[in-house]
Amino acid sequence: MSIKKSLLIIIIILLIDQISKLYIKMNFQLGEDLEIFSWFRISFIENDGMAWGTKLSDIFSFITDKSAKLILTIFRILAVTGIGYWLYDVIKKQKTKTLIFAISLIFAGALGNIIDSVFYGVFFSDSYGQVATFLPEEGGYSGLFYGKVVDMLNFPLYNGILPDWLPFFGGKQFSFFDPVFNVADVAISTGIGILIVFNKRAFREVNSFIKIDNSSYESNNNPT
Structure with a gap:
């Protein structure tokens, strides 16, 4: 896969990601929930930490929330830089299309979330009890590197009471x-x-094959 195709994948993912986040941020209040189907909802939340909303300050009590956020953002920038170099290296070495495609996806996703973390705190007012304003005159809800990642896709595939016949969990609420x-x-x-x-x-x-011109080979080895 060429670098142009890889860049196209990255750009498409970034556009879809950022357009969806901008739409949610500028049309929904924090915590607002919209049911599309029984199994799919738009639920606007903001993630200030790592996966599942975990913060470094939750793990290391001596780190403040603000310091934890800065450390996480810097780590993300370093990580996406490393992934970007890895992507460049595998394209240069002409590795498999599967590998290049997978790394392109990872790089695009990581970069998409970094944009939120680095810039959204400056670009937007907060979304508590109101729809956020883009580039508010009074300034954003936080500073550079202190933005929150916008999340909105929610797939509650099952939410109900489990059958009584199930051992241990029967009759309990489960989602x-x-x-x-x-x-x-x-x-x-x-x-x-x-x-x-x-x-x-x-x-x-990836094996490299050398194409041989049979006609030239035969003429050189069968002189008249």
Whole structure:
């Protein structure tokens, strides 16, 4: 896969991710929920931490929330820089299309969430009890590097009471797939999933074939 095709994949994912986030941020209040189907909802939340909303300050009590946010954003920038170099390297070495495609997805998703973390705190007013304003005169809800990641995709595939005959959990309330995420998260998860499921195909060595002109070969070895 060429670098142009890889860039096209990255640009498409970034556009879909950022357009969806901008729409939600400028049309929904924080916590607002809209049912599209019984199994799909638009649920606007903001993630200030890592996966599942976990913060470094939750793990290390001596770190303040503000410091934890800055550390996480800087780590994300370093990580996406490393992924970007990895992508450049595998394209340069002409590795498999599967590997390049997967890394392109991961890079695009990571970059999409970094845009939120770095810039959204400056670009938007807060969404508490109101729809956010883009580039508010009074300034954003936070500073550079302190933005929150916008999440909105919610797939509550099951929410109900489990059958009584089930051991241990029977008769209890149960919900399946509660996480709220975004397009960037989908890209990252898909890329990682491809690397895991299609590991052998992704990391196999690409053989280089030398094409031989048979007519030239025969003429050189059969002089008249």
